[in-house]
Amino acid sequence: MATATTDKKDNLKLSIAFNEGLMALLSLALIFAWVKFAPPLTVNYVLIAVSVVGILPVIWSAGQALWKRKITIDLLASIALAFTFIKGEWLSAAFINLMLASARLFDKFTELRTKHVIERLMKLRPERVKIKINDKFEDVHIDRVKVGDLVVVESGERVPVDGTVVQGQASIDQSTLTGESEHVTKKEGDKVYSSTLNDSGSIIVKAEKVGADTTLSKIISMVDEASRAKTETERIADRFSAWYIFFTLLGSGVIYLFSRDLNVVLSVLLVTCADDIAVAVPLGFTIAIAKAGKEGVVVKGAAIFERIRKLKIFVTDKTGTLTKGMAKVVTVLRFADITEEKFLQIVGTCQMNSRHPVSLAMLKFLGEKKISYPSPDSFHETPGDGIEAEKGGEKFFAGKISYLASNGITPTEEESKKIAELEDKGYSLTAIGSRDKFIGLMVLEDEVRPLAKLSIEETRKLGAEKWIMLTGDNEKVAKKVSEAVGLDRYYANLKPEDKLELIKKFKKEYKGDLAMMGDGVNDAAALALADVSIAMGAIGSDAAIEAADIALMHDSVKKIPELMLLSNKSMKIIKNNFWIWGITNVLGLVLVFAGFLGPTGAAAYNFITDFFPVMNVFQIYFLKTKISGEL
Numbered sequence: 001m002a003t004a005t006t007d008k009k010d011n012l013k014l015s016i017a018f019n020e021g022l023m024a025l026l027s028l029a030l031i032f033a034w035v036k037f038a039p040p041l042t043v044n045y046v047l048i049a050v051s052v053v054g055i056l057p058v059i060w061s062a063g064q065a066l067w068k069r070k071i072t073i074d075l076l077a078s079i080a081l082a083f084t085f086i087k088g089e090w091l092s093a094a095f096i097n098l099m100l101a102s103a104r105l106f107d108k109f110t111e112l113r114t115k116h117v118i119e120r121l122m123k124l125r126p127e128r129v130k131i132k133i134n135d136k137f138e139d140v141h142i143d144r145v146k147v148g149d150l151v152v153v154e155s156g157e158r159v160p161v162d163g164t165v166v167q168g169q170a171s172i173d174q175s176t177l178t179g180e181s182e183h184v185t186k187k188e189g190d191k192v193y194s195s196t197l198n199d200s201g202s203i204i205v206k207a208e209k210v211g212a213d214t215t216l217s218k219i220i221s222m223v224d225e226a227s228r229a230k231t232e233t234e235r236i237a238d239r240f241s242a243w244y245i246f247f248t249l250l251g252s253g254v255i256y257l258f259s260r261d262l263n264v265v266l267s268v269l270l271v272t273c274a275d276d277i278a279v280a281v282p283l284g285f286t287i288a289i290a291k292a293g294k295e296g297v298v299v300k301g302a303a304i305f306e307r308i309r310k311l312k313i314f315v316t317d318k319t320g321t322l323t324k325g326m327a328k329v330v331t332v333l334r335f336a337d338i339t340e341e342k343f344l345q346i347v348g349t350c351q352m353n354s355r356h357p358v359s360l361a362m363l364k365f366l367g368e369k370k371i372s373y374p375s376p377d378s379f380h381e382t383p384g385d386g387i388e389a390e391k392g393g394e395k396f397f398a399g400k401i402s403y404l405a406s407n408g409i410t411p412t413e414e415e416s417k418k419i420a421e422l423e424d425k426g427y428s429l430t431a432i433g434s435r436d437k438f439i440g441l442m443v444l445e446d447e448v449r450p451l452a453k454l455s456i457e458e459t460r461k462l463g464a465e466k467w468i469m470l471t472g473d474n475e476k477v478a479k480k481v482s483e484a485v486g487l488d489r490y491y492a493n494l495k496p497e498d499k500l501e502l503i504k505k506f507k508k509e510y511k512g513d514l515a516m517m518g519d520g521v522n523d524a525a526a527l528a529l530a531d532v533s534i535a536m537g538a539i540g541s542d543a544a545i546e547a548a549d550i551a552l553m554h555d556s557v558k559k560i561p562e563l564m565l566l567s568n569k570s571m572k573i574i575k576n577n578f579w580i581w582g583i584t585n586v587l588g589l590v591l592v593f594a595g596f597l598g599p600t601g602a603a604a605y606n607f608i609t610d611f612f613p614v615m616n617v618f619q620i621y622f623l624k625t626k627i628s629g630e631l
Contacts, residue, residue, distance in 0.1 A: 129160045132204060142211075149207045155200050159192045162209035170201030189367075263599060264592065270602035271588035277581055277613060284574040284617035288566060291620060296553040297563055304549045307532055308567035312512025314456075314464055314560075315503060315526075318471035318478065319357050321517050321536045321557065322485050323446040327361040327428060334440040335415055341371065343440050347432055348373025350389045350398035354381055358430060362442055384472045384495035397433045400472075402493070409433035426480035428473055451558045452485040458561035462568060466510060470499045470526070499526040507531075517560070534560070565625040573620055577613035584609040 130137050132150040142160055145151060150166065153159050159172070169187040174196045183199055186192055192205055194214035255265055285302035292299050299305045316322060334343050348366050351359040352375065366373065376389035386399015388407070397404050401411065401419060411419060411431075415438055422429060422443055430442040456467050469490040471478050478492035491502060503526050507514055516530030527533035527548060535548035536555060552559045588605050591597040597605060 126160045151205045153198050159196045161207040162193050162214045163205040163207045165190050165203050166206045168203035170203045171199045173197040173199050266599045267592040267602040280577045280613035287620045288570040298551040300549050310513050311515045312465045313510045313514040314467045315516045317518040322452045327444040327446045329365040331443045336439040344371045345373040349376050350387050353379045404431050404433045411438050423476040448484045455557045462564045503529045562625045569623050570620050580613050
């Protein structure tokens with residue numbers, strides 16, 4: 001029912017846009033006929049008819065705004081049209097209709113653009129898919145696919161669901177979500193996402209998220225939400241327009257009192273009767289956000305986009321942001337008298353229910369070693385600390401050294417020396433214990449992102465003042481990463497609640513907007529506290545897409561300075577429209593008072609100059625913001 005109502009509203013908007021477009025074309029044709037044929041009486045009558053029809057929606061719109069105690073440009077246009085009627089300036093009236101119809105068409109274009117973007121995204125989802133049922137392939141509609149179904153994706157087809165490859169191998173183009181053109185090879189066990197393109201190969205995917213739960217659908221919802229709130233710049237433009245209209249009407253009244261010349265008053269009204277700012281500002285934001293989206297950066301609203309360029313403080317997690325987030329097991333150390341296979345089985349039992357990146361790295365290691373392990377009878381994870389698992393009446397603990405110590409498990413002197421030695425080398429350690437003794441250590445390392453240092457330097461050039469890292473890792477690991485990428489400060493051995501308190505502290509301690517960058521899952525609370533929250537590698541993460549203000553679909557920290565540069569340049573272009581408006585209006589008034597422009601000339605001048613701000617914002621399409629280029 002809601003969809004039908006929405007469709008009716010959209011059809012009504014399209015109908016209005018069509019009628020206004022028809023009005024614009026008719027006005028243009030009449031102006032041409034007037035100039036070309038020195039007009040016959042018929043053209044004059046048609047001009048009058050068009051002027052009467054054209055004034056009705058303008059008066060209606062002005063009346064609605066006044067009823068809501070708002071002063072809009074339609075009020076000024078209504079008065080200007082009324083003066084053209086009094087003076088019989090039908091050609092001027094045609095120009096006003098042409099100008100207003102064109103402005104409204106641009107406005108409709110801005111309003112409906114989001115819908116068109118959503119429709120374009122929806123088209124990336126296949127309508128028909130092949131699912132495997134009892135060794136047979138059945139062609140079904142996408143809405144019939146359920147979680148657990150095996151979906152066949154052949155070469156040249158788009159992946160219709162989020163899921164895991166269970167058979168085959170393919171080269172996948174993920175540019176629709178990440179903005180990166182480089183293809184990714186997907187094989188058994190790898191994740192694939194709705195709307196991505198199978199460039200070559202054939203795979204069978206087990207559906208894990210379908211319909212509204214897929215990454216593509218989450219992005220569509222985010223794009224829809226992004227179109228709702230007004231930015232500070234748009235609010236300034238609205239307030240500016242109200243005062244501008246008030247003083248224009250006041251000035252016109254003063255001019256008439258002193259000159260008693262309706263031609264001059266009408267010319268002034270026709271020059272200043274502009275709707276260009278109200279159209280150009282939101283259109284500029286729409287273009288800029290769409291451009292960011294093509295680069296794999298989803299920005300939740302124009303207000304957030306406007307704020308990006310003002311960011312001063314960056315607080316970031318370590319794993320998956322400054323580092324690749326793909327921790328790798330370097331070695332295994334056993335302190336207890338058990339076989340390596342038994343030790344790794346205990347590790348698997350502890351880690352199998354956790355989704356933490358370190359746990360996933362250990363499970364991947366076990367998979368490569370072909371180690372099978374039993375499920376725990378009970379499982380409890382303390383975020384930021386460790387895991388307690390029970391199997392066959394025996395309790396096992398996995399996590400930080402301090403977590404095991406809090407459960408009565410402390411290393412011997414010899415074990416402590418080995419732990420200190422590994423920490424000094426910058427390795428991450430996961431300790432495994434049982435009852436009152438250490439069983440062993442899983443030794444891991446995580447590689448720093450190649451462009452992290454350069455990206456941080458570039459954000460400083462764009463106004464960032466502080467970069468601070470918060471991590472649950474030990475002091476030595478934190479120091480190693482901090483020095484590698486050039487951070488100002490770092491805090492180690494933190495729990496999620498510690499990060500929360502530090503964000504509150506930073507907001508009091510530092511001036512300027514604060515951005516928090518994390519994975520959108522473990523850092524959800526800290527992200528919520530920041531002025532701007534940024535989720536890294538949000539592809540496939542519902543929590544990241546829903547919680548963050550900005551979702552970086554690709555695991556690339558270089559997107560941060562690129563987005564800051566895009567915001568900075570776009571805002572300059574958008575705000576330049578105020579200068580364009582001011583200069584063209586002042587010039588037009590000078591020409592009126594100098595006697596070069598009468599009512600018809602003023603209307604033509606206004607019509608032409610109204611397009612300058614609108615055309616200006618289209619520069620945003622061609623901005624260069626790549627870190628490897630201008631940066």
